Amino acid sequence: MDSSQKQFKKRNAILSYLRNTDSHPSAEMVYNYLKPEYPDLSLGTVYRNLSMFKAKGDIISLGAVNGVERFDGNTCPHVHFVCTTCDAVNDLPKIQVPEALNEEVKSQTGGSIDVCQLTFMGQCKNCLTTSLKGEETA
Amino acid sequence: MDSSQKQFKKRNAILSYLRNTDSHPSAEMVYNYLKPEYPDLSLGTVYRNLSMFKAKGDIISLGAVNGVERFDGNTCPHVHFVCTTCDAVNDLPKIQVPEALNEEVKSQTGGSIDVCQLTFMGQCKNCLTTSLKGEETA
DNA sequence: ATGACTGCAAAGACTTTGCATCTTT
């Protein structure tokens, strides 16, 4: 990719990063990641494109973690784990939401279901270890 | 409750409302609801108290719906339905998250689990009906 | 030329916070 292209099509870089990371980044995380390679990237462009991708369904929003919206380039339904200490978001690929629930919800509410989000919140392994160490030495 | 108390202990009124509604209100919804009875209530007080209750565990946060944080006075784990059209949040008391998942997540992540949130998103019965009517007459 | 994409900065929405005031004890 030549330099003039790099100046131009930041959009692709943003989507590409979302698709290739499992960090479930916020707008600012995307910005910080791409800034070194695209020095004149602006935060507004990141927000603008994320918002467009979301509307088109190219990416999904995981909702806000600590007041900051997080995104996922993997649009297949899957379960997430959010660390309440370090705000990391991880996939739980082996956990499945029972399909049956969808139908149950539809019949119970009389509404339609677009998506179903299952999220576990707690301390990730790292933070758990660190906080235990902290207690030991305290 | 005499007038001087009413001027003073807005805190109780806020918690009490949260406990007795199933509307999963935002800070502003709490404010609007209580304002008629407590005319000098301020939004800052609502935010301050909600944040305190949340920290104490007296209420829980459901995360943001359309950028606005929603609260629930019912701290027992239960499943929610969010209407993506009118932003209503409803309980799904009959739906349960299989207990077994918790253990599976713990062993899979090596972390600890505090809470597990299962949320279905779609159109509620009302909005579905309305939008269908709209299509018919369009 | 026209349309698409972007940088920049201003504006916007939601939430938090500092300070003075008022109530309770």
Place this chain on the structure above:
DNA sequence: AAAGATGCAAAGTCTTTGCAGTCAT
């Protein structure tokens, strides 16, 4: 007097948006 709760407004954070400039066709 001291501690607790609140109103008000300013500040803070995250996000959106208007406008002018740049690039592609």
